[in-house]
Amino acid sequence: MATKGPRLLFADDKGVVYDHPRLLAAARSGDDQFRPEERPAPLPEGGALCMLPGRRPVGVDPATGETVTLPEVTVEGRTFAPHAVGATLPPGWTRALLPAGVRAPTRAPVLPQWAYTAAGLGPRGPVVWALHTDKRTHWDPRGRSGADLRRRVERRLAKSHNPIYQQLSRCALEWSCFTAQNTFLQRDEGAIPSSSACNASCLGCLSDQPAGRPPASHQRILRPPTAEEMAEVAAEHLAKASGRVMISFGQGCEGEPLLRWKEIAKAIRLARGQTSAGSINVNTNGSSPRALAALCDAGLDACRISLNSASEDLYTAYYKPHGYVLGEVIASMRVAKDKGAYLALNLLTFPGVTDRQGEVERLCRLVAEVGVDQVQTRPLAIDPDLYMDLARGRGAPGRAVGIRGLIEALQAARPGLVVGNFARARGERGTAKAAS
Ligand code: SF4
Numbered sequence: 001m002a003t004k005g006p007r008l009l010f011a012d013d014k015g016v017v018y019d020h021p022r023l024l025a026a027a028r029s030g031d032d033q034f035r036p037e038e039r040p041a042p043l044p045e046g047g048a049l050c051m052l053p054g055r056r057p058v059g060v061d062p063a064t065g066e067t068v069t070l071p072e073v074t075v076e077g078r079t080f081a082p083h084a085v086g087a088t089l090p091p092g093w094t095r096a097l098l099p100a101g102v103r104a105p106t107r108a109p110v111l112p113q114w115a116y117t118a119a120g121l122g123p124r125g126p127v128v129w130a131l132h133t134d135k136r137t138h139w140d141p142r143g144r145s146g147a148d149l150r151r152r153v154e155r156r157l158a159k160s161h162n163p164i165y166q167q168l169s170r171c172a173l174e175w176s177c178f179t180a181q182n183t184f185l186q187r188d189e190g191a192i193p194s195s196s197a198c199n200a201s202c203l204g205c206l207s208d209q210p211a212g213r214p215p216a217s218h219q220r221i222l223r224p225p226t227a228e229e230m231a232e233v234a235a236e237h238l239a240k241a242s243g244r245v246m247i248s249f250g251q252g253c254e255g256e257p258l259l260r261w262k263e264i265a266k267a268i269r270l271a272r273g274q275t276s277a278g279s280i281n282v283n284t285n286g287s288s289p290r291a292l293a294a295l296c297d298a299g300l301d302a303c304r305i306s307l308n309s310a311s312e313d314l315y316t317a318y319y320k321p322h323g324y325v326l327g328e329v330i331a332s333m334r335v336a337k338d339k340g341a342y343l344a345l346n347l348l349t350f351p352g353v354t355d356r357q358g359e360v361e362r363l364c365r366l367v368a369e370v371g372v373d374q375v376q377t378r379p380l381a382i383d384p385d386l387y388m389d390l391a392r393g394r395g396a397p398g399r400a401v402g403i404r405g406l407i408e409a410l411q412a413a414r415p416g417l418v419v420g421n422f423a424r425a426r427g428e429r430g431t432a433k434a435a436s
Pocket of ligand 1: 202204206207285
């Protein structure tokens with residue numbers, strides 16, 4: 001019986017996208033390519049189709065249900081080697097499957113840092129295999145850029161020579177970072193980049209990439225700010241912002257904030273000396289339980305610890321930690337809970353690795369034992385082949401249960417666990433309970 005489903009998309013060298021007259025869309029999980037069973041979602045507003053240069057498209061033959069690689073195609077009499085097409089997602093969505101494709105032997109560059117998502121053409125337009133995991137609208141891209149934002153940035157820079165505002169002005173206007181924009185719009189979660197150094201070398205680091213790889217998507221802050229400079233930005237935002245008020249140390253444009261715990265602790269005390277409003281959070285790799293304890297003692301009330309796996313070998317291969325191990329990251333999680341801070345995990349998800357049965361079991365055990373409050377599902381923004389070359393044969397084995405299966409397992413392991421993409425402000429923090 002003929003198979004039905006969204007049609008295969010492919011692109012030419014100029015990035016013009018076509019749909020195949022016969023083949024259906026395939027998808028990928030780890031090294032497996034197949035016809036996706038899950039129902040796709042319409043491509044959400046703020047998402048976009050993207051080309052994967054040098055990856056030949058893989059589709060599904062509706063007559064046999066088998067996957068087929070497309071090395072060449074003829075469109076309106078022009079024959080060319082097609083490129084696979086995927087999609088990028090707006091905030092609030094989690095990728096469920098990767099785009100299918102086969103790396104061509106030549107002219108297949110390392111892909112820049114995007115969370116490539118499986119896509120196809122449905123009866124009403126482009127579709128994606130992704131989950132809408134956070135429906136709150138305050139991260140909606142609409143109404144964020146434009147004249148008003150630019151005016152507020154200029155007004156702030158005229159009023160203050162604080163180097164943090166200088167850095168954030170580029171983040172807000174050039175790299176469209178929402179937390180940086182929030183700092184100028186005085187709403188919700190604001191940003192305080194604090195560290196120019198890091199004690200890890202993540203394969204997918206957003207602010208530092210080795211030569212020969214696509215450039216990092218953000219330029220790292222060059223001079224670390226003083227405690228007083230950080231306190232100025234913190235107090236201003238906490239006291240005057242509206243909405244889900246929070247400030248976060250640890251941004252995409254910096255290294256590891258815990259390396260500057262003394263200055264950050266002083267900044268927190270100075271800011272709390274001026275206002276008790278809002279929440280103070282740190283996004284961190286969790287490398288130092290002692291440093292995190294000091295921040296909590298200074299007044300930090302939330303932290304988000306980044307993780308790609310609860311397996312030592314897979315964690316170490318991705319983060320390449322200098323002078324710390326996964327055990328200390330887990331100890332930091334326990335410190336946060338012992339100190340009463342709201343604990344979120346920034347779980348870097350990758351279909352076919354993070355959702356392997358064995359990996360899911362280890363993550364569920366960790367979330368339940370430590371008492372994690374929230375898991376932020378963060379599709380790992382990286383060339384899928386680059387990550388698979390690292391993850392193949394590492395971590396716990398098992399068949400992939402799907403990203404939806406991963407989320408359901410985590411919530412079963414820790415009833416009340418919040419699974420979403422965005423930080424929770426003080427008034428939004430439910431209390432997850434231990435599994436019965
Ligand atoms: S911990 Fe953060 S800043 Fe450090 S290498 Fe990893 S992604 Fe980059």
